[in-house]
Amino acid sequence: MLDLKFIRENPQKVKDGLAAKRVSVDLDGLLQLDLRRRQLIVKIDELKAKKNAANNDISRLIKDKQDPKSTIASMKGIAAEIDALEPQVKLMDEQIQNILLAIPNIPHDSVPRGGVEANQVIASWGEAPAFAFKPKTHIEIAEDLDIIDFKRGTKLSGSNFILYKGQGARLERALYNFMLEVHTTQHGYVEMSPPVVVNAASMTATGQLPKMKEDMYHLQADDLYLIPTAEVPVTNIHRDEMLNEEELPLYYTAYTTCFRREAGSYGKDTRGLVRIHQFDKVELVKFVDPSNSYQELESLLGNACRIFELLKIPYRVLMLASGDLSFAAAKCYDIEVYAAGLDKWLEASSCSNFEDFQARRGNISYKGKDGKKKGFVHTLNGSGVALPRTMIAILENYQTPDGDVLVPEALRPLMGGQERITHR
RNA sequence: GGAGAGGUGGCAGAGUGGUCGAAUGCGGCGGUCUCGAAAACCGUUGUCCGGGGUAACUCGGAUCGAGAGUUCAAAUCUCUCCCUCUCCGCCA
Numbered sequence: 001m002l003d004l005k006f007i008r009e010n011p012q013k014v015k016d017g018l019a020a021k022r023v024s025v026d027l028d029g030l031l032q033l034d035l036r037r038r039q040l041i042v043k044i045d046e047l048k049a050k051k052n053a054a055n056n057d058i059s060r061l062i063k064d065k066q067d068p069k070s071t072i073a074s075m076k077g078i079a080a081e082i083d084a085l086e087p088q089v090k091l092m093d094e095q096i097q098n099i100l101l102a103i104p105n106i107p108h109d110s111v112p113r114g115g116v117e118a119n120q121v122i123a124s125w126g127e128a129p130a131f132a133f134k135p136k137t138h139i140e141i142a143e144d145l146d147i148i149d150f151k152r153g154t155k156l157s158g159s160n161f162i163l164y165k166g167q168g169a170r171l172e173r174a175l176y177n178f179m180l181e182v183h184t185t186q187h188g189y190v191e192m193s194p195p196v197v198v199n200a201a202s203m204t205a206t207g208q209l210p211k212m213k214e215d216m217y218h219l220q221a222d223d224l225y226l227i228p229t230a231e232v233p234v235t236n237i238h239r240d241e242m243l244n245e246e247e248l249p250l251y252y253t254a255y256t257t258c259f260r261r262e263a264g265s266y267g268k269d270t271r272g273l274v275r276i277h278q279f280d281k282v283e284l285v286k287f288v289d290p291s292n293s294y295q296e297l298e299s300l301l302g303n304a305c306r307i308f309e310l311l312k313i314p315y316r317v318l319m320l321a322s323g324d325l326s327f328a329a330a331k332c333y334d335i336e337v338y339a340a341g342l343d344k345w346l347e348a349s350s351c352s353n354f355e356d357f358q359a360r361r362g363n364i365s366y367k368g369k370d371g372k373k374k375g376f377v378h379t380l381n382g383s384g385v386a387l388p389r390t391m392i393a394i395l396e397n398y399q400t401p402d403g404d405v406l407v408p409e410a411l412r413p414l415m416g417g418q419e420r421i422t423h424r
Numbered sequence: 425g426g427a428g429a430g431g432u433g434g435c436a437g438a439g440u441g442g443u444c445g446a447a448u449g450c451g452g453c454g455g456u457c458u459c460g461a462a463a464a465c466c467g468u469u470g471u472c473c474g475g476g477g478u479a480a481c482u483c484g485g486a487u488c489g490a491g492a493g494u495u496c497a498a499a500u501c502u503c504u505c506c507c508u509c510u511c512c513g514c515c516a
Contacts, residue, residue, distance in 0.1 A: 038473090038474065038475090041473075041474055041475095041485080042474065042475065042484090044485080045473090045474065045475080045484055045485045045486090046484080046485095048484080048485060048486090049483095049484055049485070051496080051497085052484095052485085052497095054496075054497090055442075055443090055496065055497050056442085056443055056497095058442070058496060058497070059442040059443065059497080060442090060443080062442065063442085063443095068496080071496075072496040072497090073496080074496085075496040075497085076496065078496090079495090079496065079497090242434080242471095365471095367434090369452085369453085372453095372469095372470095373470090373471075
C-alpha cells in the first residue's frame with residue numbers, strides 16, 4: 001500500500017498516478033478522514049497524559065500511606081471520557097486501513113501512460129519457425145501424440161484442468177527442473193519449496209486480498225487460500241521481519257503449482273493449455289535495497305528471458321502501459337512467446353517491481369549496520385517462467401512434418417537423452 | 425483430536441496489579457587502552473502514531489503473541505483466538 005504520509009504530502013502526484021492506472025479513488029475523502037483522526041488523537045493523547053500523571057500521583061500517595069480516594073474519584077471522569085472517544089479513533093483507523101489496502105500502487109515515471117494500446121514492444125528475440133506445412137495447434141499435437149488427456153482432466157476436476165500423460169508429464173518435469181537448475185546455478189537464486197496453501201495475512205501482504213478474493217480458491221474450513229503464484233508464499237517468507245542491509249539483495253526461486261479460479265474468463269482463450277485453473281510455474285523473487293530496484297528489475301527480466309533463449313523459443317518483451325499494470329506493480333514487463341500453431345503471442349512471464357508497496361503491507365523492512373531501521377525493502381518478482389504456455393510454444397514450434405515434436409536440446413539431458421516425442 | 429507447559433526488546437532471559445519501556449546477560453554501535461587486534465573497562469543501543477521545530481531535536485501517546493474485558497491503574501487478573509514445545513492418539 002501507499003504511505004499515508006506520502007499521500008498527505010503529495011496528493012496531486014497520487015491522483016495523477018491513480019488516474020494513469022485508470023482507477024478512481026476518493027482521495028479527498030481519505031485525507032478528510034485522516035485529518036479528523038489526527039485532531040481526535042491530539043485530544044485523546046492530552047486526556048491520557050492527564051490520566052497517566054494522576055496514576056503516578058496515586059502510586060505515590062499509596063507509597064506514602066496517604067489516602068488516594070479523592071484522586072481516584074476524579075480520574076473516573078477522565079477515564080470515561082477516553083472510553084467514549086477511543087472507539088471513534090479505532091473506527092477511523094479501520095476505515096483508513098481499508099481504503100489504503102484498496103488503493104493500487106502508482107506507476108513509475110518511466111512507464112508509458114495509456115491503456116493496453118500504449119504497451120510498447122521493447123525487445124524481441126528469435127525467429128518464428130518456417131514450416132512447409134500448416135502447423136498444428138498444441139491441442140491437436142497433444143491429442144495425436146497422446147501426451148495430454150484433456151477429456152479425463154475435465155472428468156477429474158472440471159473444465160480447464162489438465163492431465164499430462166507419459167512423455168507429456170516427463171517433458172513438463174524436465175522443464176521445471178531445467179528452469180530451477182538455470183536460476184540456481186547460473187543466476188544466483190536460492191531454491192525454495194514453499195506451502196501452496198497460505199493464510200489471509202500472506203495474501204494481503206502481496207496484494208491479492210482484498211481485491212482479488214473472487215479469483216482464488218478458498219478453503220473455508222481452515223480459512224486458507226490456494227496460491228495463485230509462488231510470489232505469495234515466497235515474498236511472505238520475510239513478512240514482519242527486519243532484514244540486514246548487508247544481506248540484500250536476496251534472490252529466491254521456487255517451483256510450485258498455482259491455482260486460479262479464472263472467474264468470468266470463460267469463452268476467452270480457454271482452449272487447451274492457454275488458460276487453466278491449475279498450472280506449474282517457476283517463480284523468481286527479489287528483496288532489494290530501494291536505491292537500485294530498477295536495475296534489479298532489468299536483471300530479473302534478463303534471467304527470465306534467458307530461459308526462452310536456452311529453449312530457442314522466440315519471444316518479445318512488452319513494457320506495460322500505466323493502465324495495464326496490475327494492482328501492486330509500479331512497473332512491469334511481460335514476456336510473450338510465439339506459438340506457431342495458434343499463430344499468437346502468449347504471455348509466459350511477467351516481471352514487476354513493486355517498490356515498497358508489498359513491503360509496507362507485509363512490514364518487510366531493513367536496517368543498516370548501526371541497527372537502525374532504514375525503511376522498507378523493495379520487492380520484485382517475475383515468472384521464470386510459467387509452464388503451460390512454454391509447453392504450448394515447444395509443442396507448436398518444435399513440431400515436425402511427420403507429427404512428432406523435437407525435444408529442445410537444452411532439455412534432453414533431463415530426459416535421459418530423449419530427442420523426440422513420438423506416438424507410441 | 426486429547427492432556428499439560430509456554431509465548432516478554434536483535435537474541436537469551438527475569439519480572440504475578442502501582443514511577444516497568446521493562447532487571448541481567450549476549451549481540452550491535454561509540455570510546456578508553458593498543459603499533460594494530462583481542463581481552464578488559466566506560467558509555468550507548470527498539471518500533472509505531474501524533475504535536476512543535478528548517479534541522480539536530482523535543483514533548484505527548486501507544487507497544488510485553490492478537491483481540492476483548494475487570495480496575496483510578498494491567499507484562500502481571502479474566503475470556504476468546506493464534507502460535508510453539510512435551511506426552512498420548514491418529515496418520516503419509
